[in-house]
Amino acid sequence: METQANNIHRKIIHIDMDAFYASVEQRDNEDYRGKPIVVGGPPEGRGGVVATASYEARKFGIRSAMPSKKALQLCPHAIFVRPRFAAYKEVSQHIREIFSRYTDLIEPLSLDEAYLDVTEDKLNIGSAIEIAKQIKQAIKDELNLTASAGVSVNKFVAKIASDMNKPDGLKFIGPSGIESFMEILPVEKFFGVGKVTAEKMKKMGLHTGADLKKLSEDEMHRHFGKAGRFYFKIIRGIDNREVQPHRETKSSGAEDTFTYDLTTLDEMYAELDKIAITVANRLQRYELKGRTVTLKVKYSDFKQITRNQSFPSPICDLESISATAKQLMATSFEDGQKIRLLGISLSNFGDAVTRQKQEKDTGQLELFD
Incomplete structure (x- = not known):
């Protein structure tokens, strides 16, 4: 059986900013400090989607990707703030510059999250824990924001660790403690295990x-299926994925599995509207436009189809995607x-991806999921 030997000598840090958009808003506007802030589309009209929420808002159960109308129901006195992506990207550039002081092996996952491989760091510090401390302190001193860090020998464990002591946390999980840590981890926390698979596992008595x-x-x-072999390795802390500085987005989308089967077009249209909102918000957040819209449909018998339509010019607006x-x-139909699952994705980014490659080469944080 494969062991962790290939990973033992890697030093991986996962940095995740704390309630990033909301924290930037609270930093820049003292009237928002200490109050429940929801960054995203307003709940009026068609309704928006929560991009992120401050920790004060999260106490009421508000979470990312939640409809803004639901967030307002949970916390009627929440303050809704439209995203300022130019401000967030400026902060991200600064964060990326801090990372680059220590390593060039940086894999951004979004504006506020990235993996760093510091196996060989530029400053010859040698300790991944010390580097994580210095990065967190630099972010606090230079940007007046907090970040949480996870440190381990591979990406999966580092990512799990970064979520353990939020906000402003730092967690190290060394090689000798990985398997015992994995044994107590809930199945839904494992990489690649979505809510449907997690429910299937729990019905089998696997918690x-x-x-x-x-x-x-x-x-x-x-x-x-095929994912089972991957899960077999992950639950033993085996993850040989390298930190990839040059990730490129091929597509961006969202999907949802329903608690009951959809049988009418009206039901499907309503769900597609919700999914399209998530996709459009994500595209606009990352300044992506694509030429091809793909619909994914999974039936109750698990048969799956995809259908797509391409446009002569790239799009990202909600109306075009939904329609x-x-x-x-x-x-x-x-x-x-x-129908048990519907999904929408946009691809064929073309010039948008080329532009982002150029931005990356000049030091901008990549804007990919």
Whole structure:
């Protein structure tokens, strides 16, 4: 069986800014400090989506990707603030510059999150924990913001660790403690395990990493398909993925699995509207435009199809994305079909990706999921 040997000598840091957009807003406007701030589209009209919420707002159950109307119901006195992406990108550039003082092996996941490989750091500090401390302190001193850091021998464990002591946290999980840590981790925390797979696991009596470890690799494959072999390694803390400084987005999208099967076009249109809002917000946040809209449909018998439509010019607006997805749905649907999942994605970014490569070369933080 594969071991962690290939990972032992890597020193990986995962940095995750704390409630990033909301924290920037609270930093820049003292009237927002200590109050429940929701950054995203307003709840009026068609309604927006929560991009992020301050920790004061999270106490009321408000979470990212939640409809703004739901957030308002949970916290009627919440302050809704429209995103200022130019400000966030400026901060991200500064964060990236701080990272680059220590290593060039930086893999941004979004404006506020990145992996760093400091196995060989530029300043010859040698200690990943010390580097993480210095980065956190620099972010606090230079930007008046806080970040949480996870330190370990691979990306997966470092990412899990960064979430453990938020906000302003630092957690190290060394090689000898990885497997015992994984054993107590809930199944939904494992990389690649979505809510549907997590529910399937729980119905099988699998609630933690320790439960999953009882299954052989073949059993994991039999129950969860190709992903099962990946889960088999992950629950043992084995993750050989390298930090990739030059990640490129091929597509961006969102999907949802429903608690009951959809049987009418009206139901499907309503769900597609919600998904389209998430996709449009993400594209606009990252300044991406694509030429191809793809609809993903999974039926109750798990049969899956995709349908797409391309445009002569790139788009990112909600109306075009939603209308195209609905049109594709209408031409694909037949009476009597039961649908358990819908998804929308945009691809064929073309010049947008080329522009982002150029921005990356000049030091800007990549804007990819």
